[in-house]
Amino acid sequence: MAQFWQQVVSGLASGGIYASLALALVIVYRSSGVINFAQGEMATFATFLAWTFLHHGISFWPAFALTLAVAFAGGVALERVVIRPVEGRPVLTVVILTIGLLILINGATQWIWGGAVRKFPSPFSTRPIHVGSAAFSIQDIGIVGVCLVAVALLTLFFRFTKLGLGLRAAAVNPEESRLVGVRVGWMLALGWGLSAALGAVSGMMVAPVVFLDPNMMQGILLYAFAAAVLGGLESPVGAVVGGLALGVLLNLLGTYFSTFGGEMRPTGLFGRTAVRRV
Amino acid sequence: MAPLLELEDVEARYGAIKALHGVSLAVGEGEVVALLGANGAGKTTTLRAVSGTVRRSGRISLVGHSLERRSPEAVARAGIAHVPEGRGTFAELSVRENLRLGAWTRRGRLHGEEERVLAYFPALAERIRQPAGTLSGGEQQMLALARALMARPRLLMLDEPSLGLAPLVVASIFAILRHLNEEEGLAVLLVEQNATLALEAAATAYVLEVGHVALAGPADDLRADESVRRSYLGY
Amino acid sequence: MSRRLALNTAGFVVAALVVAVLPRFISSYHALEWANVGIYFVALLGLNVLTGYSGQVSLGHGAFMAIGGYTSAILIAHHGVHDVWTIPLAGLVAGGAGLAFGLPALRLTGLYLALATFAVAVAFPALARKFERFTGGNAGLVLTLHTNDWLYYLSWSIAGAGLLLGWLVLATPIGRSFRALRDSEVAAISSGISPALYKTLAFGISSFYAGIAGSLVAISTAYVNPQTFPITLSLFLVVGLAVGGLGSLPGSVVGAILIQFLPTYAAHVSKQAPQVIEGAILVGVMLLLPGGAAGLFRLVQSSRQP
Numbered sequence: 069m070a071q072f073w074q075q076v077v078s079g080l081a082s083g084g085i086y087a088s089l090a091l092a093l094v095i096v097y098r099s100s101g102v103i104n105f106a107q108g109e110m111a112t113f114a115t116f117l118a119w120t121f122l123h124h125g126i127s128f129w130p131a132f133a134l135t136l137a138v139a140f141a142g143g144v145a146l147e148r149v150v151i152r153p154v155e156g157r158p159v160l161t162v163v164i165l166t167i168g169l170l171i172l173i174n175g176a177t178q179w180i181w182g183g184a185v186r187k188f189p190s191p192f193s194t195r196p197i198h199v200g201s202a203a204f205s206i207q208d209i210g211i212v213g214v215c216l217v218a219v220a221l222l223t224l225f226f227r228f229t230k231l232g233l234g235l236r237a238a239a240v241n242p243e244e245s246r247l248v249g250v251r252v253g254w255m256l257a258l259g260w261g262l263s264a265a266l267g268a269v270s271g272m273m274v275a276p277v278v279f280l281d282p283n284m285m286q287g288i289l290l291y292a293f294a295a296a297v298l299g300g301l302e303s304p305v306g307a308v309v310g311g312l313a314l315g316v317l318l319n320l321l322g323t324y325f326s327t328f329g330g331e332m333r334p335t336g337l338f339g340r341t342a343v344r345r346v
Numbered sequence: 347m348a349p350l351l352e353l354e355d356v357e358a359r360y361g362a363i364k365a366l367h368g369v370s371l372a373v374g375e376g377e378v379v380a381l382l383g384a385n386g387a388g389k390t391t392t393l394r395a396v397s398g399t400v401r402r403s404g405r406i407s408l409v410g411h412s413l414e415r416r417s418p419e420a421v422a423r424a425g426i427a428h429v430p431e432g433r434g435t436f437a438e439l440s441v442r443e444n445l446r447l448g449a450w451t452r453r454g455r456l457h458g459e460e461e462r463v464l465a466y467f468p469a470l471a472e473r474i475r476q477p478a479g480t481l482s483g484g485e486q487q488m489l490a491l492a493r494a495l496m497a498r499p500r501l502l503m504l505d506e507p508s509l510g511l512a513p514l515v516v517a518s519i520f521a522i523l524r525h526l527n528e529e530e531g532l533a534v535l536l537v538e539q540n541a542t543l544a545l546e547a548a549a550t551a552y553v554l555e556v557g558h559v560a561l562a563g564p565a566d567d568l569r570a571d572e573s574v575r576r577s578y579l580g581y
Numbered sequence: 582m583s584r585r586l587a588l589n590t591a592g593f594v595v596a597a598l599v600v601a602v603l604p605r606f607i608s609s610y611h612a613l614e615w616a617n618v619g620i621y622f623v624a625l626l627g628l629n630v631l632t633g634y635s636g637q638v639s640l641g642h643g644a645f646m647a648i649g650g651y652t653s654a655i656l657i658a659h660h661g662v663h664d665v666w667t668i669p670l671a672g673l674v675a676g677g678a679g680l681a682f683g684l685p686a687l688r689l690t691g692l693y694l695a696l697a698t699f700a701v702a703v704a705f706p707a708l709a710r711k712f713e714r715f716t717g718g719n720a721g722l723v724l725t726l727h728t729n730d731w732l733y734y735l736s737w738s739i740a741g742a743g744l745l746l747g748w749l750v751l752a753t754p755i756g757r758s759f760r761a762l763r764d765s766e767v768a769a770i771s772s773g774i775s776p777a778l779y780k781t782l783a784f785g786i787s788s789f790y791a792g793i794a795g796s797l798v799a800i801s802t803a804y805v806n807p808q809t810f811p812i813t814l815s816l817f818l819v820v821g822l823a824v825g826g827l828g829s830l831p832g833s834v835v836g837a838i839l840i841q842f843l844p845t846y847a848a849h850v851s852k853q854a855p856q857v858i859e860g861a862i863l864v865g866v867m868l869l870l871p872g873g874a875a876g877l878f879r880l881v882q883s884s885r886q887p
Contacts, residue, residue: 103692153868159691160638161867164823167816168863175856230446237436237447244434247397248493249422249451290703293696301692 083315143264627790679788721806
């Protein structure tokens, strides 16, 4: 039983990462009606930026905050420059555009930082804490905590601020929102910014576990897709629950049916096996 | 003094189809103006031309400031609240959130504003936490109206407020409109199928026919006009 | 209508002649590259039937190519069947798989279908590894080598036949039903067209083409393993389709050329960051040319008319 709970908690850690990325996908989907295939690459790029900040001697949490700010600005800029001109075009056009972005950002990451796998420091200790006979890793708990805090802050923002209300209104009914004076175009850009920041959170949380490399988020993006679809694509709560459930489920399946976990894990879009520390 | 809203030779089109062929009209400060006409005459399009939700050309001005190049958001910020046909509330958002969105263009504290507006619509106050989509048709129309009032607009544009509603509900909506006009000096541009109601509420009326103004004048004169009576009032 | 037919026939004959004499003027290495263009062309013809004519988006067509490729490879390596005879069989097996997938996929529309097909393509390499006894696992299956010119003529004969077949199918009531469904499902149903039947059929036809293309990939590389059909292949197929133009079969040639030569070209422009160039070109094309190459042709045609 101790092993079961240990696996649940470590499943929640991966689940929290899937959940944040899935929520990022849902925010974009609700506001722009497209699946952003480049969401994972944007997160990877942001995580590399964080690595650069850390490399220049900034300590973890300030670097974390700085990365979020840059990711947010980048998301806003991307929407304004690339997505805005194809607003209202067929879904396929926009999907291919985001696939183009995926390739472009992945290439840019490799160009700037090289393809090597790097260590990314964790803000949490990997020391276990013991509850009864079970041992939980502080890192796992920290990851779940950070992801859930990010999700919770975002929820508060959507529910209780004027801007959050405008974002929701623009997502459910853009025509009507214009009539009450909401600048819908900027709301979409804001949605992209928030998604990019949320993706950066998941990137910085997963990097210490899987190591930092340019294809790091590709496998995770697939799970985030699955989580978002499980939750119904439209529903932020569904995406979060879907992500957490998927994390726990995969971890338990991997523990109790060893053949399943190893082989069915996708290795990312560019076909390299991710390094995973166990 | 310039009128509050003035349209001069306004044209509008949906793709290749021209829906307005040079409409001119004016709404004075504190005045209720009715737009009458058959289906497809261009009443709704006239409102949409003002709010910028259809492609338009010509001159449109609000107290001298031109609107014809502004986006719908900017027109709303200039002080025009447009309640489109079919209510147009945010069905997934609560009544209170709908009201807050109404005040989107206003800066600063809105203390007491919700209470002021809700005083006109007690039924809404009871349902303040419900999603707007769960309201009845009449309540949704009231919510749309209440939301528009939250903006403290200089001009209210109402499209078919009586559509699909029970006579009693319609009567109370028009009573509220009359009160707002008389007590608060709210100017209204009203599109209405029910010409009898519209001519009672309005001081001035315009009759549209296939995209241009066929007749205009004080509401009382139009009511007395033989052709208007036969075509729109039915007696 | 007959004038258009005459134009199409003339175009086809001229194109066929060009294709037939091209190997005389290019090196053997380039002949192989152009053989690949022919293979991508076949795959895009099928994808065009699905997406361009029946309006269903698939981000996983690489998986159906893989089914065709493995069918050929297994028949050749394990059962000694002659390469060429495995091609139609590969098409039929993949087509059958497409019909089987198309049926449950009926419940999915738009982006959900796109994601479901994407998942199929992602899962396929893992499946191929799992059934190692047949597929050779990671080591893959080794087949017989052929000359580049032979491969060139093989793939382009099949591409030509595939184009004619595609035109024929789309000219029948089946093709009209596809277009009706794509344009308005409600209107199509009310005129007696069964969406279930025709959407599934479109999946079957397009997978048939994909299977044949996959078989050609296996024969021309003389080797298959799970990485022969990576997920990027599926993505590039969709990209090629959009660039060639939805709903234009000949336009697919442009898409096929893009799939084959864009990576080479990008590497030529910048050795450090070929992917950046690739991605930037894709983004640029989608921003500037929404109708793809076919859209550009139409634009030129319509601007000529007075």
